[in-house]
Amino acid sequence: MSVIPYIIPRTFSNMRGNWLSHLMTALTIAFVVLIFGLSTLIYFNLHRLAENYSREIRIVTYIDPALLPEDIEGLKAKVLKLRGVANIRYITRQEGYQRLVQQFQDEKDILAGLGEDFLPPTLEIEVTGTMYNLGRIRPLVSELTSLPGITDVYYGKEWVERLRQAADFTRLITFAIGGLLLLTTIFVVSNTIKLTIYLRRNELETMRLVGATNFFIRGPFVLEGMLQGLVGSGLAMLALFALFEFLNTQVSFPGFIRFFSPIFLPIPVVTGIIAGSIILCAVVSAFSMRQFLRV
Amino acid sequence: MDAPLIELKHVYKSYEQDLTVLEDINLRIGKGEFVFVNGPSGAGKTTLLKVILCLERSTKGEVWVDGINLRRLSNYKIPYLRRRMGMVFQDFKLIENLTVFENVALAMEVCGVKKSVIEQKVDQVLKSLGLEIKKRIYPRRLSGGEQQRVAIARSVVNDPLVLLADEPTGNLDAGRAADIMSLFNEISARGTTVIFATHNQELIRSTAKRVIVLDQGRIVN
Numbered sequence: 001m002s003v004i005p006y007i008i009p010r011t012f013s014n015m016r017g018n019w020l021s022h023l024m025t026a027l028t029i030a031f032v033v034l035i036f037g038l039s040t041l042i043y044f045n046l047h048r049l050a051e052n053y054s055r056e057i058r059i060v061t062y063i064d065p066a067l068l069p070e071d072i073e074g075l076k077a078k079v080l081k082l083r084g085v086a087n088i089r090y091i092t093r094q095e096g097y098q099r100l101v102q103q104f105q106d107e108k109d110i111l112a113g114l115g116e117d118f119l120p121p122t123l124e125i126e127v128t129g130t131m132y133n134l135g136r137i138r139p140l141v142s143e144l145t146s147l148p149g150i151t152d153v154y155y156g157k158e159w160v161e162r163l164r165q166a167a168d169f170t171r172l173i174t175f176a177i178g179g180l181l182l183l184t185t186i187f188v189v190s191n192t193i194k195l196t197i198y199l200r201r202n203e204l205e206t207m208r209l210v211g212a213t214n215f216f217i218r219g220p221f222v223l224e225g226m227l228q229g230l231v232g233s234g235l236a237m238l239a240l241f242a243l244f245e246f247l248n249t250q251v252s253f254p255g256f257i258r259f260f261s262p263i264f265l266p267i268p269v270v271t272g273i274i275a276g277s278i279i280l281c282a283v284v285s286a287f288s289m290r291q292f293l294r295v
Numbered sequence: 296m297d298a299p300l301i302e303l304k305h306v307y308k309s310y311e312q313d314l315t316v317l318e319d320i321n322l323r324i325g326k327g328e329f330v331f332v333n334g335p336s337g338a339g340k341t342t343l344l345k346v347i348l349c350l351e352r353s354t355k356g357e358v359w360v361d362g363i364n365l366r367r368l369s370n371y372k373i374p375y376l377r378r379r380m381g382m383v384f385q386d387f388k389l390i391e392n393l394t395v396f397e398n399v400a401l402a403m404e405v406c407g408v409k410k411s412v413i414e415q416k417v418d419q420v421l422k423s424l425g426l427e428i429k430k431r432i433y434p435r436r437l438s439g440g441e442q443q444r445v446a447i448a449r450s451v452v453n454d455p456l457v458l459l460a461d462e463p464t465g466n467l468d469a470g471r472a473a474d475i476m477s478l479f480n481e482i483s484a485r486g487t488t489v490i491f492a493t494h495n496q497e498l499i500r501s502t503a504k505r506v507i508v509l510d511q512g513r514i515v516n
Binding site: 202206208213 | 389401
């Protein structure tokens with residue numbers, strides 16, 4: 001004998017009878033999830049952008065020209081062992097000069113009078129390409145500077161720091177909005193449930209009198225909460241996708257991100273947000289009922 | 296008397312230290328017995344029924360129903376006990392947005408009985424109470440007497456051991472009250488124990504049943 005076949009139709013009949021309050025709750029959830037989704041989308045794309053640029057990051061170290069070839073080999077081995085170093089390339093003085101010649105082939109006069117060995121030998125260092133390693137660049141530079149044989153270290157310090165700060169800030173905003181989502185959902189869903197309980201207190205009392213278990217009484221409320229979570233977060237994801245498509249086709253991105261093509265949140269993230277909303281609403285509904293479910 | 300179906304031993308019920316609603320109640324009610332609980336308003340009749348139905352826990356003393364000590368009954372098991380009892384109220388306690396059929400069926404749905412069984416049983420009970428043509432109607436369109444019959448149908452549809460009635464004729468005129476009274480007599484005749492709380496002396500005088508008189512929370516007869 002199971003009460004489940006009776007709980008499901010009761011859920012829908014309750015929702016029909018109180019549709020306006022359920023609709024308002026679902027729309028409020030949709031609004032909050034939309035803000036959260038938008039923030040996640042920005043963070044996600046910024047993360048990708050940073051990853052793309054991280055791959056382009058080169059740290060250039062100038063090497064003491066007096067180093068012997070075996071010292072250079074020792075130095076290369078030491079650099080390769082440092083955390084955050086993906087690859088290195090040794091550029092001799094001659095190779096460095098040839099690069100300059102190629103870069104200034106239309107203005108050869110600039111290099112007139114400079115010998116092929118006027119540049120020091122250099123090590124070009126590629127760093128590992130994740131967002132979090134941006135934070136590792138400064139300590140890596142310090143470590144490189146302290147190595148004997150390295151005379152100077154250069155990297156795109158300013159924009160690397162800016163990118164890192166922007167990513168950190170967006171992550172912070174995403175977490176803050178996540179917290180806001182949590183509190184708003186708890187407040188809205190819990191109040192809807194309490195209002196419904198108040199409106200239907202006589203019915204619920206009658207159920208208790210005829211021997212309904214807490215599961216039978218609570219079941220429809222939890223299902224209602226889950227449906228509100230599903231509808232609210234589903235609507236939010238649809239609206240976010242529409243907004244994303246609009247911005248992607250109608251708005252041209254400025255400056256250095258012009259060639260970056262943003263992508264929508266991956267399916268697992270969208271599923272996670274919807275599943276999270278459903279679970280959150282179910283838990284809040286169940287807890288809101290606790291006060292009423294005294295025997 | 297055989298082993299009683301309901302037994303109360305030195306039962307007290309207080310809400311606050313100075314508000315005692317039931318005081319030293321000792322009571323034995325046998326299977327199939329019909330008992331009136333009589334007394335003025337505020338005598339403790341409703342509280343006594345609530346204690347038996349486990350809607351209220353006694354403050355002191357023991358309450359036994361069909362061999363179960365309610366003091367030791369866990370909260371989890373209370374709904375299962377209530378399914379073996381029926382209760383009828385003065386204000387009917389019908390659910391307004393459910394039809395007559397759905398109101399009665401609810402008592403079986405909470406037990407998880409199959410739909411086909413529910414349909415058969417509810418139809419049978421409604422027929423026996425003369426309500427079969429009203430089964431699709433909502434309670435607000437019924438007279439007071441009809442609403443009370445629906446409440447009785449709901450309370451007996453699970454064939455309870457005990458039927459508790461709290462002023463079931465309180466909102467009805469004399470004619471309707473007599474109809475309802477005869478229904479309780481029929482239910483009792485089928486072997487169900489009936490505990491009928493009322494302050495209506497005429498109703499009590501019209502039958503020769505056992506009467507428990509309460510006054511200020513104490514049994515006085």
